Amino acid sequence: MLKSDELIEANKELAFQHVEKEKRAAELGIANIELAFQNEEKEKRAEELSVANKELLFQNEEKEKRAGELIIANKELLFQNGEKEKRAAELSIANKELIFQNEEKEKRAAELIIANKELAFQNEEKEKRAAELIIANKELVFQNEEKEKRAAELIIANKELIFQNEEKEKRAAELIIANKELAFQNEEKEKRAEEKEKRAAELIIANKELAFQNSDNEKLAAALIIANEELAFQNQEKEKRAAELIIANKELAFQNEEKEKRAAELFIANKELLAFTYVSSHDLQEPLRKIQTFVTIILQNESENLSENGKYNFGRMQLAAGRMQQLIEDLLAFSRISTTDHKFEPTDLGVIIEEINSDLKDTVLEKQAIIEGIDLCPVDVIPFQFRQLMYNLISNALKFSRTGIPAHIVITSNIIKGGDLPNSKLSAEKPYCHIKVKDNGIGFEPEFSERIFEVFQKLHSKEVYAGTGIGLAIVKKIVENHNGTITAKGELNKGATFDIYIPVH
Template identity: 50%
Template sequence: MFSKKYNSFLKDSEMTAVIRAADWSSTSVGEMDKWSMGLRSALGIMLNSRFPMFLFWGKDMTCFYNDACLDSMGIRGKHSSILGKSRAGSLSEMWHIISPIIKNVLKSGEASWHEDQRVPIFRSGKMVDSYWTSSYSAVCNDFEKIEGILVAMNDVTEKAEARKKKEEAEERTRLAAEIAQIATWDLDLQTHKMIHSESLATIFGHEKNVQLTYADMISQFHPDDIADVVEKAFELSMQSGTYKYEARVIKNNGELGWIRSHGKIFFDSTHEPLKIIGTLIDVTEEKNHSEILMESELKFRLLADSLPQLIWTADANGALNYFNLSVLIYAGINYRDLNAGGFQKLIHPDEIEQFDSNWTSVLITGDDFLLEHRLLRHDGVYRWFYSRAIAQKDAAGKIQKWVCTSTDIQQQKTFTEELEKEVSERTAELKNTNVNLVKMNIELQSFVYVSSHDLQEPLRKIQTFISRLNDTEEMKFSAAAKEYFEKINAAADRMQSLIQDLLAYSRTNLTDKVFVMKNLQELAEEIKEDYRERIQETNAVVEIHNLCKAKVIPFQFKQLFNNLIGNALKYSKPGIPPHILINGSLINGFEIKNLGAEADCTYCHISIADNGIGFDMKYKDKIFQIFQRLHSKTEYSGTGIGLAIVKKIVENHNGIITASGAENQGATFDIYIPEL
């Protein structure tokens, strides 16, 4: 018979059986009579059970089983019959799993219960793992001695696998929540008891092993958000079944944070709320970033509305989405109409195609949008604007938005048009002036020709006849007549000198300006040689030092040296031998920038100083003007053209000339000629 422990186990597992007579095909009634009451009872239970059952009996653990084992345990087909077989020849695949349990039950006599026990069995011709809930109970003989073990088994493979999949899914969900830093919570609305994941505590600023109550969580909400946000969200959830909100929380360390919660409410059959299951995430960083963006956007709009420029923005696809106050005032239409394509209607019909083409192009390339076009003002007048749009890009270079400005350039346009008109008129005038200048140059050339031939011819005849009269009739002239003839002769000579000087001055403009690299020292020495007799007559000293090489017009530069050296010899002080010092050097243009020199150019500096009569510095500019004389023609001969010729030659060489001096203390002329 069974032990009390076994009977209790059978009752608990609800596996009751009725012992009844049975037809044992493999065992005679006579043999059954030899078995003990315990064995007979166990076999009766097995035969009447709908669960697979095994009985291991005797010292060799002879195996008995019921029909329920044939298919569910994979015995059919594998063993034609294992009834009465020892364990070695039966169920060898599972024996190594159940044998340790059987040994413990034999030793202790205590029934043993096992859930989800993995047991390998044959199914569809192959060994597979299955899961069973099993009980092990001792079976005693007539003398209360344990003779065997009765094993009852229930196949729970489908439930075990389903539970395993559920656990795996729950684990994946848990891991995903942890990775995403999402806390989960489960609140019983009847008892207010709450279960939550570890991450919920950390979001509220606690250690992760702290268990928060619903009251703890509510106490950390910002006071202003409890009624206005949390409780209001709960009221709405009673209708929708969805519980969601964003609220501020005061973390355990006193810092202010933001959370976002999303949950679902479960109701009973009477629509009474039972519980809420939801998630919660820390969105403090997101909110802070959002607030920074909003603050930046607000500053941008305040600044944009304070500017007279038309400012508008567009999204990455080019759709206009913002216009400042100046656009609204200029266009005279509201924001909604502008946003609905009104801005494009402001563009002048002649420029709309170009505007759209350029805008489409920059949306693809990301280049700046630049265009001059007209926009319609609220009073029906088109004004010119210069529009510029710049793409704002993220770190990866992807366009996020466009910021655009349109600047009123009507005044500049009007000024430009007037300027172009004026330039056109001036160009026409200049063209006419050039034609007249060509005519004047032709006339001047004719005058030069007349001066060099026709005007000098009568002078030569006058001088010739005066000379003949002096030779043949001198003795017949009275003293007064002789004086008159001398004055006539002097006037003719002066007239001839004046004509020759005028010709020399005109040639400084009319001669071909062919520049040649020359040694200025050699040119100055040639002129000094030309004045040898005069130098000897006056006991003059002429020193020439360190003149450089430069590109010059040789003929003109010889005339320059001739006029300056000649003036120095002519305007010497009576009784004092002339001393003329000519020095040369190279000088950087930056040093004489105040004189109008180019700072990055190198100049040949030529200084010509004398010890003559000098001049008052108030005449330093006047002396270079044509026909200007500081002394009477009776004191010093000359026409007043020599220094004007010198200045013209210097200007022909893009040079600079200055004069300095003092009365009776000599004069100095400084000339600066570009080296190349």
């Protein structure tokens, strides 16, 4: 039994060993294949080694070359080390400078933080001032409307005052005539009283004669009754006329008082109007300067952060601020004309024209303009104001010149009597200095010859020709300050002519 079991175990072991042998035979087959593969790899490695030896020879040659290069490189390295030491010294200095710059940057960063806070505060202030400016603009528009209404009322009042003065003069003339007539009637009354006494004496004689002349007496009695009735009627008329004269004198006194009150009111209103224009113009300049300054800073420093539309809008804001600045300066100039002293001095017009030509040199060159002063006579004027007048007329002529045609401006003057001129505003006996400014520009339609002298009146839009519409109003005001008159005539595309008449002192 035991032997059988051992035999079974031996068979199992033999079967196991047979299986193992097969596995080992399979592994040996794989090993042989692998050995053949390794032999092939060895042959390949042998070939690679041959190639490697050749490459090694080549590399040795290269090494020798590199050794030569290395010697040169070492020499160069020594030189570079010297340079490096120099650069290290420079770098040390640069590091110190960089540390200093970093400190400066930190300081500038701190300043920038403060500046940003200040800018934020200024932006808030700007917004507040912008809101105030909007309100001020609305108020200014309202005040301008009120001023226009007041100006219209003043014009009506002036016309009414002129009419009342004319009426008063007529009434005064009537009163003088009435007084003369009353004196005459009083004289007549005295004469009639004397005549009445004489007639009474004659009546007594007539009564005595009446006894003898009945027929004549009846006629005389009838005539006497008629004479008495006529005398009573004349006395009543005289009393009525005297009552009318008393009423007229009272009315004249009342009108004189009203005229004086109205004149005082007009004087105060004009003074207030000039003061308002002057003060409001000055007050508007400060926020406007800030707007212009901040817009310039933003366009210079923040240009990269702005879109094209943003740049365009800021540019438009800058142009609008510039136009408003010009308007305020023109308003100030207009207000100064009425407030400056009227000191007349003998003045050479040729000198004034030369100065203006020099001031407008760039524009003159751009327009290829010719400005001529021909036969200019000296005249007594307020020099500062008259220079402003000529500057405005010449700059206007340059501005409104025709495209592609060189501007030609001619100024002439001569002395002439008022009676020789077709102008009812001039005194016939007085001599006048007639100054003519003529150009070859775009001109204007004849119906606008009066309108162009009004404040804020423009015949063209700001997109076509820049300006505020005050320049010629200033010219007219200056002429009026010289007790003179100015007229304008023009024709489209044929130029304009301005005629100025200043009294000769």
